[in-house]
Amino acid sequence: MDYVIIVAGGKGLRMGSDVPKQFLPVGGVPVLMRTISRFAEALPGADIILVLPESQHDYWHSLCREHSFAVSHTVVSGGDTRFASSRNGLMAVPAGAEGLVGIHDGVRPFVSADVIRRCYDAARTHGAAIPVMPVTDTLRLVRPDGSGHNVLRSDYRVVQTPQVFDISLARRAFDCPYSESFTDDASVVEAAGHRVVMVEGNRENIKLTTPFDLQIAESLLNARQ
Secondary structure, three states: OOOOEEEEOOOOOOOOOOOOHOOOOOOOOOHHHHHHHHHHOOOOEEEEEEEEEEEEEEEEEHHHHHOOOOOOEEEOOOOOHHHHHHHHHHHHHOOOOOOOEEEEOOOOOOOOHHHHHHHHHHHHHHHHHEEEEEEOOOOEEEEEOEEEEOOOHHEEEEEEEEEEEEHHHHHHHHHOOOOOOOHHHHHHHHHHHOOOOOOOOOOOOOOOOOOOHHHHHHHHHHOOO
C-alpha cells in the first residue's frame, strides 16, 4: 500500500494575503485541491494524508463543501516545523503498514504525474528518491565577510517534491530529535545513513510562495487549457 503526505502549513505572509497560500485560488480552485487531485489521479488507490495547522481545519472543511471536493483524504494537525509536520503525517500511516510514503509540498500543484510515478518507482527499488532539476542561473558562494566567488552550477541541483521513502525507513529516520540541518525530508533520511537517489523533476513543479508565483500558476493553467 502506498501513501501520500501533503504538508501545507503556510500562513500566506509572503503572499501579502490574510488567506493562507494553500487556500488561494488558481483558476478558481484552491491550490491545495489541485495538489491533492494530482496525486489522486497519478496514484489511484493511494491513501492521502493532509497535514494542516489545527486552526485551519474548519476552514478547509468549509472549502471542501463549497467546492464539492470529494477526493478521499485524512486530515491531521501540523507541528511547529516542517520536520514535526512530516512526522505527524507519518504517525497517521497505520502501524505495520508496508510500502512507500511520499511527502509533498501542498503548494506545488503542478507536479506531473510522470514525476510522481518516477519517484515512487525509484523509491521502490532504492528506498528513497527525490525529484531534481538542473540549475540554470549562475550561482555565487557568499562568505560572511561579503566576499565570494562563482561556483560550477553543474555541481548542483534544485530539489523538488514529492520525496518518497520506504515507510519503515521513514519511520526510523524521523524517530530522532529535530536538527536545523533538516532542510527537507530527504535530509532527515540521509542523516539516518540512507542514500537518496535523484530522478528528473519537471520545470512546472514550482512552489507557490509569492504573488508572482501565482501569476505564473495562472499562466501555466491557461496554457494547459
